[in-house]
Amino acid sequence: MTSRRANLITAACLLVLFAGMAFTAPRWAHLLRREVPDPGASAAPAAAAAEEEAARVERRINVKLFFQAGDRMGLAIEERAVTFSTDLAGQVRAVVEELVQGPKGGGLQPTLAPQTKVLEVFVSPRGVAYVDLSKEAQVLSEGGSEAELITVYSVVNSLTSNFPAIKRVQILVEDKPATTLAGHVDLTHALPADMTLLAASPLQPVAGSGQ
Secondary structure: OHHHHHHHHHHHHHHHHHHHHHHHHHHHHHHHHHHOOOHHHHHHHHHHHHHHHHHHOOOEEEEEEEEEOOOOOOEEEEEEEEEOOOOHHHHHHHHHHHHHHOOOOOOOEOOOOOOOOEEEEEEOOOOEEEEEEOHHHHOHHHHOHHHHHHHHHHHHHHHHHHOOOOOEEEEEEOOEEOOOOOOOOOOOOOEOOOHHHEOOOOOOOOOOOOO
């Protein structure tokens, strides 16, 4: 009898234990899910951080900018790194805005007033770049025909030299077709590059000349 009673007590205890486990199993599972890390959850923030870091490292390209030579008449070239854009019009705008900032060294002189704004840029399928500038673009062009030539062709040469797709450049002023900047250079049509305006190299003293 004692042995039978002990077996009954043991069976009852086991039933109570199993019932408790069945009741608390969902809670255990929930806690286990909280404790065990999800590999996918940790990978997502890491991937987002990597993409953000890549975006901060911007791609840059070197371009040739044409400014007024400081020690002689004509245009001289300054190379500069600018932010790369897959959009041609956006890249053209970036180059013209660098021209507005002026030269950074080499004794060169600016060709556009620093107040000049690039209002709009459009490149046609035929390779014509339309560059719309604010009225301040006319300021440095008021020094005569040569000053106007330098201003106009600093823009034209800079764009045609850096972008093979651009064959000609037409300058507009304040959203309107311009006939001229200061009365000398005809802007009613698109202009090709003119490399004859590059400044000649300064003459070097001849050895034995006594200079």
